[in-house]
Amino acid sequence: MVLIESEETASVLETPELHRKFLNVRYAECTEDEVMDIYLPEQGKGPFPVIVDIHGGGWYYGAKSSLKIKPVLQGLKRGYAVVSLQYTWSVHGRFPIQIYDIKAAIRYIRANASLYHMNPEKIGLWGLSAGAHLASLAGTGATVPQLEDLNMGNPQESSAVQCVVALYPIIDILKLEHQHRQYGMDPNEACTNDESMGGMLLGKAPCKVPHLCELANPENYITKDCPPFFIQHGLADTVVPFQQSILFADKLERMIGPDKVTLELFSQVDHAEEFFRTPENTDKIYAFFDQYLKS
DSSP: OOOOOOHHHHSBOOOTTOOSEEEEEESOSSSTTOEEEEEOOSSOOOOEEEEEEEOOSTTTSOOTTBGGGHHHHGGGGGTOEEEEEOOOOTTTOOTTHHHHHHHHHHHHHHHTTTTTTEEEEEEEEEEETHHHHHHHHHHHOTTOGGGOOGGGSOTTSOOOOSEEEEESOOOOGGGHHHHHHHTTOOOTTOTTOTTSHHHHHHSSOGGGOHHHHHHTOGGGGOOTTOOOEEEEEETTOSSSOTHHHHHHHHHHHHHHOGGGEEEEEETTOOTTOGGGGSHHHHHHHHHHHHHHHOO
């Protein structure tokens, strides 16, 4: 499989116009990747509801505060604090360190909420692709001990969030190859491939470590206590099969109710297209956040 890095995902956005920000804040000490950027609205004292940005990049690359954070930073003018996470790349550490990172970051935000004028009871996640996988896993698996290392800090704090936005998420790694073949696409995530994105994340080809695939599957932790989800996927996605979102949303709806799950599918839209970052689509995402983080 050819892994192609996106400049938009890997390049950091310069923000000289933003003055209330704290860059490269450490939230854990296991790897050098465990840092976050915190942005606050230019006006107001807070406490501000929090949107946590989780970047994509196949788990093996990508940058916090990349160019793709532009729609998320619009939250500053809407009264939100924005936190952009760097998590451990798969080339620096194997799963489950990535979900340990996300949950350690959530606990750090809660423990230090007053310092940064954030509301610890109003935290939402916004993830893209591999980042949407981690956001979904944090959303459904908030109370799952196997998905958390409390030694990474602030063990007294909860890892739960109030809502999740998941754009073109990877959900079930074991089904990626079959779903691609089913719709005549190149199976770029072959189950037997050690060098696939899933293989790099897990340390071996997914079919060789099914127990890790099950551990990494957000569907396995869905309960009636899961937060609301807003999911979007392109029907022409050549990287992550759209069936991943359909099956996940269906299982969520059956457990937490259709009123708490929004699934939107778009014809002729491929993976991570600009379509997802248009003003119109960004407005829809913020309408969801407003419902659950400002009520």
